[in-house]
Amino acid sequence: AQSVTQLDSHVSVSEGTPVLLRCNYSSSYSPSLFWYVQHPNKGLQLLLKYTSAATLVKGINGFEAEFKKSETSFHLTKPSAHMSDAAEYFCVVSDPPRQGAQKLVFGQGTRLTINP
Amino acid sequence: DTEVTQTPKHLVMGMTNKKSLKCEQHMGHRAMYWYKQKAKKPPELMFVYSYEKLSINESVPSRFSPECPNSSLLNLHLHALQPEDSALYLCASSQVPGQAEQYFGPGTRLTVT
Numbered sequence: 001a002q003s004v005t006q007l008d009s010h011v012s013v014s015e016g017t018p019v020l021l022r023c024n025y026s027s028s029y030s031p032s033l034f035w036y037v038q039h040p041n042k043g044l045q046l047l048l049k050y051t052s053a054a055t056l057v058k059g060i061n062g063f064e065a066e067f068k069k070s071e072t073s074f075h076l077t078k079p080s081a082h083m084s085d086a087a088e089y090f091c092v093v094s095d096p097p098r099q100g101a102q103k104l105v106f107g108q109g110t111r112l113t114i115n116p
Numbered sequence: 117d118t119e120v121t122q123t124p125k126h127l128v129m130g131m132t133n134k135k136s137l138k139c140e141q142h143m144g145h146r147a148m149y150w151y152k153q154k155a156k157k158p159p160e161l162m163f164v165y166s167y168e169k170l171s172i173n174e175s176v177p178s179r180f181s182p183e184c185p186n187s188s189l190l191n192l193h194l195h196a197l198q199p200e201d202s203a204l205y206l207c208a209s210s211q212v213p214g215q216a217e218q219y220f221g222p223g224t225r226l227t228v229t
């Protein structure tokens with residue numbers, strides 16, 4: 001079965017410094033991988049996705065992630081943090097299709113705090 | 117229109133009430149999902165509809181009853197809920213059932229008293 005481990009439950013950085021949110025995955029097949037962001041009391045917004053094309057994926061709001069098969073990692077980065085980046089971030093892997101549908105497997109989330 | 121909308125935003129209901137949550141999308145997506153999210157936890161899948169038919173029920177108690185009247189609309193009927201059912205209920209859609217990329221609505225914050 002597919003699984004995702006987000007290595008940090010909480011990351012705190014200063015505004016203007018780089019952000020690194022770490023994610024390792026386990027998959028028995030070639031997975032699709034995603035990062036979603038959830039601001040307080042809001043729904044989830046897709047930041048970026050990897051679907052076996054380029055290994056370096058660029059997303060919205062200056063975020064990017066690199067798929068490293070040898071390390072089974074899909075870490076999320078941003079060169080310079082902004083106060084509006086404070087949110088919960090979920091790394092997600094897709095399960096193989098079942099009964100015609102594809103289930104998402106979520107990591108436990110990383111809370112990103114930005115210090116002024 | 118790339119939006120999934122959910123109503124109401126907030127709902128407070130007693131354990132004997134009957135209420136419904138509504139989700140709508142006009143992106144032409146043919147798969148729709150209900151998730152439950154407790155505080156500080158990731159979303160948990162409840163139901164999947166593929167081409168307006170229920171394809172996955174993740175062993176959800178019968179006090180939650182989903183309905184998909186047409187390809188744009190998804191309802192979740194609630195009856196005799198328990199306080200532990202209080203959570204954020206998220207709706208999502210994807211273009212086709214086999215596509216992993218899902219678009220989420222803002223959620224309904226449900227409180228059961």
